[in-house]
Every structure is written in C-alpha cells, then in structure tokens.
Amino acid sequence: MQQKSNTTFKCVLLTCADPFLADAAEQYTQSLFDVVHVSRYDRQSKTLLSEVHDLFQNESIDFLISFLCPVIIPESLLNATVIAPINFHPAPPEYPGVGSASYALYDQQKNFGCTAHIMEKVPDSGDILQTKYFPIFPQDTCETLFDRATLYTLLLYYEVLTGLAVNGTFQANGESWTRKAITRKQFKKWMTLSFDESQEEIQRKISALRHSRYPGPFIEVNGWRFELPAGSQPLDEVSEKTTKKKAAIDYQAMLKKHGQLKEELDKWTAKVADPVKI
16 A cells, blocks of 8 residues: 555546446546546446556556446556555445345345445455445335445445545455355346245245346246346235235246246257257
C-alpha cells in the first residue's frame, strides 16, 4: 500500500450499464479524483475495452474502481494499480459471487447488504474495507432485493470514496468472506430442480429465484431444459393451510406430468438420429 502527499489521484472507473447508477458514480468520482477513463458494461460483457489495458501500460493509475461492473478484472491490471484496485459488491461477505440475493432469500435471512473490498485474482476474496446492511422484507423477491442492494452499494460507494480522497489510503475493517465466490455455472446448477428434492425445497427455490425479467428455476429431462417463465407468480396466498394443500397437489401433478413427458421424450428421441439438446 502506498500513500501520496497530494490529493489528486488518477483513477479508472469501470461501472455498470444502468444509467442512474453509472451516472451517479461517475459524477461523484469526478468530483474527487482525476478520472482518466470511464467505461460501462452490461450484464453480458465478458472483457474490458482494449483502451483500458492500453491506459495502464502508458500511465500510472492510483485507483482502479469497479462499481457494479460485471467483468472480472484481469490480474495484470490489479497488479499495475499503484494504491488499490477496489470493487463494490452488491451483497454482504456471506454471499460472494453470483446469485447472492436468491441465496439469501433461500436461506431465509433477515438482513442483506453490500461490500467494498480490495480486488484480488480470485473474485470476491480480497480484504474487506467496509460493509453496509439493510433489512429484507417479507415480500422481497431476488429482483427487489438485488435492486435495493445496488442503491445501498451506491451509498457505500460515496462513503468509501470520500475516505479514499481525503486520506489517499485504506484500511481493512476486519470482516471476512465466509465462503468462496459462487460462479455462474454453480448458480445455474443450483437453479436446476431435481425431482428427488422435497416439496418444501422446490418451493423455497421457486420463491428465491422468481424474477420478472429472467427465467428460472429449471427442470432438465433427457438433456432438454424447461424453465419457469420470467414473471411467473407464486402460489395464491389464501391461507397457510390452503397454500400447503395446493402446493402438495401441484407438486404431485408436476411429478405425474414429468413421468408422462419423459415417456413421450423417450419415444421421440428414439426416432431422431441427432436430437438437438439444450
């Protein structure tokens, strides 16, 4: 860790594609640092712009800041950052990696949060600088919980950057990650339901995963993937007794339908030389 005597630090900001969040982060960062580059990345982005790599080869960058950026930052850029590469993760240290909001709902947590930490080669593993927590509401879905987490992450961003601009240094707060970061591959596997799972397990996953824009969870049969469509609604909450009875009926009907579907698929795939699988 290095410290500068002046308060003008060169900074590269990598952020998300959300206009509100990205604009707010960019404007605040520019008010504190000499921002030499800003680029935004959507959910499908896998790599950084080539100009980011070129910039690190030609200039000395004090802070590399990743604010809700979906791209995993190359180790070469982390090592080239003079003072610190810092990431803002929209989940608490208990949930590194992807799918954090869904896992928190599945675990029936009472609180959620966000984390500012030093970036290392392994995602969501570096020293934690600061966290911020907030309550989970009974009506929360993974969508509403994640969206609220991004707003709290912006508040955390303001606090952490103010300290960096004033002090030019940082200090870990002593908190630790509680597990390794979940990868997207692991999350998709967890999203796939098994008919060996209990009725309660399946319902908990459905409740934790339903989203208005993204499908899931999934069922796989003979290599074919079937998904719960985006925007699907939970069971009618008439009463606890009625809901449990309806869930039991729906589950048994789903098992029966699964058996019928599997028989049809077996017959169909036997007639096809090279079936297309998902």
